[in-house]
Amino acid sequence: MKLRRTLLYVPGNNPNMIQDSMIYGADTILIDLEDSVSVYEKDAARYLVKYALRTLDFGKSEVAVRINGMDTPYWRHDISMIIPERPDMIRLPKAESAGDVKTLDAAISDLEAASGIKVGTTKIMVSIESARGLKNAYDIAVASRRMVAIAIGGEDFTADLGVKKTREGNELLVARGELVLAARAAGVDAIDSVFSDVNDEVGFRMETEKAKAMGFTGKSVINPRQIPIVHDVFKPTCEEIEEALKIKEAIKEAESRGSGVISLNGKMVDRPIVKRAERTLELAEMLGLIKEVAAC
Numbered sequence: 001m002k003l004r005r006t007l008l009y010v011p012g013n014n015p016n017m018i019q020d021s022m023i024y025g026a027d028t029i030l031i032d033l034e035d036s037v038s039v040y041e042k043d044a045a046r047y048l049v050k051y052a053l054r055t056l057d058f059g060k061s062e063v064a065v066r067i068n069g070m071d072t073p074y075w076r077h078d079i080s081m082i083i084p085e086r087p088d089m090i091r092l093p094k095a096e097s098a099g100d101v102k103t104l105d106a107a108i109s110d111l112e113a114a115s116g117i118k119v120g121t122t123k124i125m126v127s128i129e130s131a132r133g134l135k136n137a138y139d140i141a142v143a144s145r146r147m148v149a150i151a152i153g154g155e156d157f158t159a160d161l162g163v164k165k166t167r168e169g170n171e172l173l174v175a176r177g178e179l180v181l182a183a184r185a186a187g188v189d190a191i192d193s194v195f196s197d198v199n200d201e202v203g204f205r206m207e208t209e210k211a212k213a214m215g216f217t218g219k220s221v222i223n224p225r226q227i228p229i230v231h232d233v234f235k236p237t238c239e240e241i242e243e244a245l246k247i248k249e250a251i252k253e254a255e256s257r258g259s260g261v262i263s264l265n266g267k268m269v270d271r272p273i274v275k276r277a278e279r280t281l282e283l284a285e286m287l288g289l290i291k292e293v294a295a296c
């Protein structure tokens, strides 16, 4: 399991933000060549991002670059400059079909081969930002072995629907649910959209909690202040870890007696419950939380 709780968008034309992007502890730094960069700055941003990838140490953060969409003349130029610098991942915005991903995959393979990079190294994540894209989400998610995650781009998605993106997010409920289902079925991460009002911490926490409850594995963010909130929401609590440990103990005991089911405090424990407990413990282990349980 790779942690992708936070994906911090950093405008690809902003050297100060790029230079400091690794200090905030985001799981993924998502350098943007698409909508935060105007058409007049696309060329300069590509050079800046290329230089940043070559010279900066991003520490423990995974590094992704959001290229321009396949309906633009920019995306080929983006990857031809970026792939040789070995980013961990390319994020394709506004993916509409499996064909988009296959075309991108083949273009990346050519560039990897030409740059002496093992073909298949660069991962792909896509954003679904239209009704058509959502209808093809599962096919998109299984279109390449490079694929590790699909994300919803809520601003563009609501624009495509012709509705307003609200704080409550009812207009995105169905789309979020379908995206999570497609991601789970394909075995890739599901990433929730950005929350644009960086000063509304209550609204942001509420939206993040809903995303976690729906099955998203992480969230795109636009400001460093949003990172600790997402990490806090996605962190298993002491109680959850304690319960998971008890479940593991209980099922071990049941299995020693040849049974796959047991009662723990009056509640049935069987395979799906154990699976969930194992995921909680895996996450807790990755976050170094297991030792803290004794101090709960």
Ligand SMILES: CC(C)(COP(=O)(O)OP(=O)(O)OC[C@H]1O[C@@H](n2cnc3c(N)ncnc32)[C@H](O)[C@@H]1OP(=O)(O)O)[C@@H](O)C(=O)NCCC(=O)NCCSC(=O)C[C@@](O)(CC(=O)O)C(=O)O
Pocket: 008, 009, 010, 011, 016, 017, 018, 020, 021, 032, 035, 036, 127, 129, 151, 152, 153, 154, 155, 156, 157, 192, 193, 194, 198, 220, 222, 223, 224, 225
């Ligand atoms: C929102 C705001 C203007 C607020 O400015 P503020 O000035 O109020 O920020 P402050 O909090 O005061 O900053 C305090 C310190 O943090 C530094 N700092 C701030 N932000 C930082 C950052 N992102 N990275 C590194 N550093 C950062 C700053 O430099 C300062 O450093 P220092 O001076 O040293 O103290 C700013 O954050 C910002 O520009 N964000 C990025 C916006 C962006 O990328 N949009 C495109 C992606 S969405 C999209 O395209 C829609 C989508 O496609 C999405 C989908 O697909 O999901 C869809 O369709 O939905």
Ligand SMILES: [Mg+2]
Pocket: 035, 093, 129, 153, 155, 156
């Ligand atoms: Mg967008």
